[in-house]
Amino acid sequence: MTINFRYFTPDDRTEFFRMVKKFYAPPAVLHFPSDEIMMSSFYAAIDMPELIKGIMIESDGKPAGYAIVSMKFETEVGGMAAWIEELYIDEAFRNHGIGSKFFSFLSEELCGKIKRIRLEVGDENDGAKRLYERLGFEFLEYKQMVIDRNF
Numbered sequence: 001m002t003i004n005f006r007y008f009t010p011d012d013r014t015e016f017f018r019m020v021k022k023f024y025a026p027p028a029v030l031h032f033p034s035d036e037i038m039m040s041s042f043y044a045a046i047d048m049p050e051l052i053k054g055i056m057i058e059s060d061g062k063p064a065g066y067a068i069v070s071m072k073f074e075t076e077v078g079g080m081a082a083w084i085e086e087l088y089i090d091e092a093f094r095n096h097g098i099g100s101k102f103f104s105f106l107s108e109e110l111c112g113k114i115k116r117i118r119l120e121v122g123d124e125n126d127g128a129k130r131l132y133e134r135l136g137f138e139f140l141e142y143k144q145m146v147i148d149r150n151f
Contacts, residue, residue: 001059003098005105008045008054008066015056015063016042023088041068041085053082055105057089057098064098065089069106071114079115082106087119087128099131 008016020038045054045068057065068085089098106117119137121128 001096002061003064003101004058004061005102006056006058007049008042008056010046012054012056012063012066013039013042016054016066019063019066019088019090020086022090023086053109055102057093057102059093059096059098063090064093065102067102067106074116074118077115080113081116081118082110082114084117084119094127099128100135103135 017035017038020042024032024038041052042054045052051071053067053069053071055067055069056063057067065088067087070083070085072081072083073079074081087099087102103117117137119132121132
């Protein structure tokens, strides 16, 4: 199995759309974003690669998953952080080491550019939690809050 990671191109739109709908299927999220929001995220990753990295994951040339990573400054570490907004691997490709390889790829791509990798994981996602803990991630003991509206 040959695993490849590459940045989104406009040709990835259909595969991204197929996978993002699976990513946002309940119980993983509280609400399902509109098609417009999902496509906006896709094109933002293409148009603003310095801030948002859209990464296609391929196995033997076939789409196996995707990731969206946002770059942001965090005062807690005095530097840039990579926030993994979404990491999705299709069920047929899970438990083959792709997640671990993704983090190796990300570490190499962002070497010397970031001081932290941050992500969220749902309580029900035991497989992802095991992977993240094995890679050295630790749980933060606070809750986040949001407000969604057009400012």
